[in-house]
Amino acid sequence: MNWFTNFFSSSIGRKLVMALTGLFLILFLVVHLAGNLQLLLNDGGKAFNIYAHTMTSNIFIKIVGYVNYTMILLHVIWAIWLTRTNKTSRPVGYAVSKNSSTWSSRNMGILGTLILLFLVFHLQGFWYRMHWGPIDTVSYDGEEYRNLYAVVDFAYSHLWYTAIYVISMAILAFHLYHGFGSAFQTLGLNHVKYNPVIKFIGVAFAIIVPALFALIPIVMFLN
Amino acid sequence: MKITLKVWRQKDNNSKGAFKTYQLDHVSSDMSFLEMFDVLNNDLVQKGEEPIAFDHDCREGICGMCSMYINGRPHGPLQTTTCQLHMRSFKDGETITVEPWRAAAFPVLKDLVVDRSAFDRINQAGGYVSVNTGGVPDANEIPIPKADADKAFDAAACIACGACVAACKNASAMLFVSAKISQLALLPQGQPERKTRAEKMVAQMDAEGFGSCTNTLACEAECPKGISVTNIARMNREYYGAKFSSENV
Numbered sequence: 349m350n351w352f353t354n355f356f357s358s359s360i361g362r363k364l365v366m367a368l369t370g371l372f373l374i375l376f377l378v379v380h381l382a383g384n385l386q387l388l389l390n391d392g393g394k395a396f397n398i399y400a401h402t403m404t405s406n407i408f409i410k411i412v413g414y415v416n417y418t419m420i421l422l423h424v425i426w427a428i429w430l431t432r433t434n435k436t437s438r439p440v441g442y443a444v445s446k447n448s449s450t451w452s453s454r455n456m457g458i459l460g461t462l463i464l465l466f467l468v469f470h471l472q473g474f475w476y477r478m479h480w481g482p483i484d485t486v487s488y489d490g491e492e493y494r495n496l497y498a499v500v501d502f503a504y505s506h507l508w509y510t511a512i513y514v515i516s517m518a519i520l521a522f523h524l525y526h527g528f529g530s531a532f533q534t535l536g537l538n539h540v541k542y543n544p545v546i547k548f549i550g551v552a553f554a555i556i557v558p559a560l561f562a563l564i565p566i567v568m569f570l571n
Numbered sequence: 572m573k574i575t576l577k578v579w580r581q582k583d584n585n586s587k588g589a590f591k592t593y594q595l596d597h598v599s600s601d602m603s604f605l606e607m608f609d610v611l612n613n614d615l616v617q618k619g620e621e622p623i624a625f626d627h628d629c630r631e632g633i634c635g636m637c638s639m640y641i642n643g644r645p646h647g648p649l650q651t652t653t654c655q656l657h658m659r660s661f662k663d664g665e666t667i668t669v670e671p672w673r674a675a676a677f678p679v680l681k682d683l684v685v686d687r688s689a690f691d692r693i694n695q696a697g698g699y700v701s702v703n704t705g706g707v708p709d710a711n712e713i714p715i716p717k718a719d720a721d722k723a724f725d726a727a728a729c730i731a732c733g734a735c736v737a738a739c740k741n742a743s744a745m746l747f748v749s750a751k752i753s754q755l756a757l758l759p760q761g762q763p764e765r766k767t768r769a770e771k772m773v774a775q776m777d778a779e780g781f782g783s784c785t786n787t788l789a790c791e792a793e794c795p796k797g798i799s800v801t802n803i804a805r806m807n808r809e810y811y812g813a814k815f816s817s818e819n820v
Contacts, residue, residue, distance in 0.1 A: 359773070359777050360783075360811075364811070434742075438674055440673050442640060449792065453788070534807060535807070538803075
């Protein structure tokens with residue numbers, strides 16, 4: 349096992365952990381967005397509440413959930429580990445420095461930290477209340493469901509709450525703008541045929557997904 | 572031309588350095604950047620002051636010795652080596668700040684001279700092919716696809732100047748190491764030691780204290796020889812393949 353631990357603590361192995369966990373979290377964003385868009389259905393939250401119930405009760409979803417939490421933790425821990433090494437690699441900085449790289453590529457750590465802070469706020473606001481309450485219930489066709497829709501609807505009736513979500517999605521967009529393509533480069537997937545495709549999908553993803561996420565609080569606030 | 576030079580002066584590795592400002596009143600725009608330093612050093616020697624130490628050798632842009640961080644960029648405003656940079660790239664009356672490469676793995680020896688022997692140790696770890704002596708083989712005896720030969724040559728154009736390390740926000744040496752791994756991995760002669768080479772060179776790179784690549788691509792933008800980050804992707808593939816399939820447990 350020596351070679352195995354050796355691999356995941358090497359500079360390239362640690363990058364691979366960042367890339368793989370990052371790509372998993374990108375997939376998670378798509379699933380999460382698909383579920384959230386049900387908040388915009390004009391059914392008083394029925395579809396969303398049934399969906400939220402399934403997400404917290406289905407055993408398969410629960411396992412995927414734990415995998416997801418693990419991926420987030422790995423992504424954060426490996427990022428801190430890598431960043432610490434990278435900082436010690438240049439103990440004395442330059443007096444004058446001109447950058448020849450994109451802003452988001454140089455600030456993934458700051459962007460990631462802000463996203464993590466948002467995640468704590470987000471989980472505390474919705475995820476924690478869905479699991480441990482306090483939360484009201486609502487009944488559809490004789491069955492009781494936790495009314496997460498009402499919690500979300502109430503939260504987004506406040507301007508500051510909506511603003512935090514919209515700003516956080518802008519931060520996520522910048523993180524994805526670099527992260528998406530960067531993950532493929534780290535995996536070694538750099539090819540003259542596919543580079544333009546990866547770049548195009550990466551930019552489109554970084555704009556469309558956070559924009560749709562941000563659209564939900566905006567629409568609910570305006571309603 | 573009149574130039575104000577702010578140069579990093581440091582007695583040795585153990586001393587604390589500082590910037591010192593010099594006024595140059597008769598700089599020709601045709602001078603190379605290093606010639607401008609020669610003129611300044613002549614003046615300093617005549618005044619009985621210690622001349623500024625800086626690395627240089629061929630002054631033709633091929634040896635990789637010159638290494639100055641000029642106005643916030645390795646090798647200055649052009650994508651070339653410092654020796655191939657001329658004063659016409661600067662404005663009359665401009666203030667030019669010159670610093671050494673900054674990296675834990677490149678300790679400052681004196682003024683603008685840094686110790687880049689970390690690169691040598693990485694190469695010694697596996698950047699070679701072992702060849703038995705014997706009769707001279709026929710040229711073109713081993714067929715090599717032109718495309719592979721071109722890619723290997725592009726990687727071999729690396730002069731190991733260290734601009735990639737200097738430019739990288741993480742002081743990562745991955746562009747250099749990937750070029751050295753690629754130039755041999757692409758050729759038939761490099762195959763016998765291919766896996767061991769990738770493992771050993773990456774291990775040595777980590778041991779030297781270089782940072783890790785975060786794909787900002789600053790190295791590629793600053794490399795005087797135009798080494799592409801496709802080499803870093805290739806090195807990643809080589810390393811994954813080697814780690815999971817070599818018999819080095």
